[in-house]
Amino acid sequence: xxxxxxxxxxxxxxxxxxxxxxxxxxxxxxxxxxxxxxxxxxxxxxxxxxxxxxxxxxxxxxxxxxxxxxxxxxxxxxxxxxxxxxxxxxxxxxxxxxxxxxxxxxxxxxxxxxxxxxxxxxxxxxxxxxxxxxxxxxxxxxxxxxxxxxxxxxxxx
Numbered sequence: 159x160x161x162x163x164x165x166x167x168x169x170x171x172x173x174x175x176x177x178x179x180x181x182x183x184x185x186x187x188x189x190x191x192x193x194x195x196x197x198x199x200x201x202x203x204x205x206x207x208x209x210x211x212x213x214x215x216x217x218x219x220x221x222x223x224x225x226x227x228x229x230x231x232x233x234x235x236x237x238x239x240x241x242x243x244x245x246x247x248x249x250x251x252x253x254x255x256x257x258x259x260x261x262x263x264x265x266x267x268x269x270x271x272x273x274x275x276x277x278x279x280x281x282x283x284x285x286x287x288x289x290x291x292x293x294x295x296x297x298x299x300x301x302x303x304x305x306x307x308x309x310x311x312x313x314x315x
Contacts, residue, residue: 187287189235190313191225215273217243217296220308223276233283237292238262239308242274245296251281252290259294287314 219242228234239259241247249256259277267273281292293309 249294
């Protein structure tokens with residue numbers, strides 16, 4: 159219900175932004191977060207992926223897979239992350255908290271159990287060129303409740 163309420167609020171906010179004159183995306187600004195294959199990973203090899211009917215796996219890897227302008231011309235951008243493991247997230251954009259990521263898909267590495275999810279975070283609106291900082295920390299849902307942080311600079315030029 160929380161995700162639905164957040165989505166509804168985001169839709170209403172985006173409708174209110176439609177009246178803004180030329181958006182950043184229309185003005186030709188470009189997004190660069192460097193290498194989209196950048197990732198954060200635990201150095202501990204003792205953490206294993208989920209097996210048959212076992213506990214939820216620890217968050218062991220976070221990868222950026224996409225970053226672009228939102229298609230609604232609102233001047234907002236999104237970043238899509240692939241998160242291996244299952245956890246709760248806390249994200250910031252330029253040091254300010256942003257809503258939890260929206261789960262947009264899941265993946266299975268083998269077997270029939272979910273090994274992780276794809277999350278989308280929406281940020282902005284972006285009104286000027288510059289370097290913006292995105293950071294997210296996932297806390298695994300099972301003991302030992304390990305934390306993993308992913309951070310990147312997003313350059314708008």
